[in-house]
Amino acid sequence: MYTLNQRVRQWSDHIAPLMDNFHHLVVAIVKIRHDSRFLHHCIGKVRRFLLVHFRQDYVQQQLTVRAGSCRQCGTCCNLLFTCPMLTKGGRCSAYGICRPGACKVFPIDERDIAEVELCGHHCGYNFDTKSSD
Numbered sequence: 001m002y003t004l005n006q007r008v009r010q011w012s013d014h015i016a017p018l019m020d021n022f023h024h025l026v027v028a029i030v031k032i033r034h035d036s037r038f039l040h041h042c043i044g045k046v047r048r049f050l051l052v053h054f055r056q057d058y059v060q061q062q063l064t065v066r067a068g069s070c071r072q073c074g075t076c077c078n079l080l081f082t083c084p085m086l087t088k089g090g091r092c093s094a095y096g097i098c099r100p101g102a103c104k105v106f107p108i109d110e111r112d113i114a115e116v117e118l119c120g121h122h123c124g125y126n127f128d129t130k131s132s133d
């Protein structure tokens with residue numbers, strides 16, 4: 001007959017390797033998240049979609065502290081994949097018709113600027129973080 005202490009020890013002996021594996025998995029995911037451009041752009045697209053649809057207050061606040069202007073470089077139309085609405089001449093064929101909300105407010109914050117830089121380009125916008133504190 002096992003005592004409670006013995007059962008707990010047995011249980012923790014079983015769970016310890018699982019915790020180790022879980023730790024390795026988390027470390028691997030964090031490393032991939034840090035290194036992978038693909039993941040960065042996936043997360044960026046989802047983040048912008050969610051912000052535009054569910055955090056309009058944050059988006060509007062960010063627009064008030066955004067400085068600079070669009071250089072029309074088209075990098076934000078080529079994050080993760082080339083947008084099918086982009087013409088050969090580098091124009092947006094959805095402009096003024098059905099351009100997605102996330103496009104209208106890009107870049108929303110420094111993370112979007114960083115995404116452009118990840119592609120080796122510089123967005124014409126910037127955020128004055130000192131004045132937004």
Ligand code: SF4
Nearest residue numbers: 070071074076123124
């Ligand atoms: S990355 Fe910035 S500068 Fe380039 S097109 Fe997009 S908003 Fe304009």
Ligand code: SF4
Nearest residue numbers: 077083085086092103
């Ligand atoms: S819809 Fe227009 S602005 Fe938005 S990514 Fe496509 S081409 Fe660029």
